Amino acid sequence: MTKITLTFGVVTALLAGGGSLRAAEVPKEVPDQTVALCDGQSTMTIAGLKPGEILPPEKASVVAKDMLQAWRKTQGETRWAAWAAEAQAGAPAAQAAAPAAPASPAPKPAVPPAAAAAAPQPTKFTARDQLLWKREQDKWAEEGYKLFHSPTGLGGTIGVSCDMCHPNATNTHPETYPKYQVQIKKTALLRDMINWCIENPEKGKPLPEDDPRMRAVEAYILSARKGVALEPGKH
Numbered sequence: 030m031t032k033i034t035l036t037f038g039v040v041t042a043l044l045a046g047g048g049s050l051r052a053a054e055v056p057k058e059v060p061d062q063t064v065a066l067c068d069g070q071s072t073m074t075i076a077g078l079k080p081g082e083i084l085p086p087e088k089a090s091v092v093a094k095d096m097l098q099a100w101r102k103t104q105g106e107t108r109w110a111a112w113a114a115e116a117q118a119g120a121p122a123a124q125a126a127a128p129a130a131p132a133s134p135a136p137k138p139a140v141p142p143a144a145a146a147a148a149p150q151p152t153k154f155t156a157r158d159q160l161l162w163k164r165e166q167d168k169w170a171e172e173g174y175k176l177f178h179s180p181t182g183l184g185g186t187i188g189v190s191c192d193m194c195h196p197n198a199t200n201t202h203p204e205t206y207p208k209y210q211v212q213i214k215k216t217a218l219l220r221d222m223i224n225w226c227i228e229n230p231e232k233g234k235p236l237p238e239d240d241p242r243m244r245a246v247e248a249y250i251l252s253a254r255k256g257v258a259l260e261p262g263k264h
């Protein structure tokens with residue numbers, strides 16, 4: 030376990046652009062809060078954070094950035110460069126143009142006459158159906174968006190929200206699940222990684238798999254990666 034201690038003074042100095050992470054004395058009378066980082070190996074102490082205190086967004090996002098820098102230290106510059114490039118580029122769904130229409134219409138599958146006679150009439154989805162379903166679906170993604178941007182919505186206890194490290198759901202890579210995750214020591218599904226990040230950088234409790242909040246966040250993350258090819262197991 031690596032332990033990194035920060036005070037807000039150091040944090041502010043970092044924000045102002047100077048200095049690297051350094052250990053600082055923590056005054057005895059202020060109880061510290063230790064937060065586990067995303068690598069599953071390190072913890073960071075946020076000095077001055079009282080138990081039960083939820084940091085205001087500006088302070089919380091500085092803490093989130095410090096956690097990312099600590100992760101960078103353990104993961105190395107290659108992984109960091111990939112992370113930073115994606116965060117800067119934004120979410121694929123936001124940039125990706127609508128998929129190009131096929132040059133020629135796909136040939137209609139030939140239906141053997143006997144099967145055609147036996148088959149029930151295909152249901153025609155009306156525009157109204159499609160609209161209602163889309164609205165219903167969008168509701169989930171929108172709810173997920175709110176939770177992803179909320180410091181407390183998913184049960185986080187220190188004021189840190191997902192978007193502080195994953196702007197526009199960048200670097201969430203839902204298309205790579207299931208995959209073996211070393212910090213969880215098992216083949217993880219997307220929801221396992223969501224719970225991992227709730228428990229560690231957000232210091233919350235994991236959500237049950239069928240919790241509506243879990244379903245909503247999954248819906249949002251997947252919607253944000255629309256158009257990205259599935260690559261289970263990709264690291």
Ligand code: HEC
Pocket residue numbers: 067068092093094096097100104177183189190191192193194195200201202203205219222223226227230231246
């Ligand atoms: C302090 C920064 C931080 C916060 C806050 C944070 N994450 Fe993460 N997250 C990371 C880092 C760093 C990783 C990469 C961990 C690794 O594999 O080494 C990660 C990984 C992930 C992954 C897996 C990405 C992949 O490539 O497989 C998902 C999904 C994810 N986070 C979702 C969330 C959700 C949902 C929240 C909010 C509950 C959240 N994160 C909050 C830093 C953060």
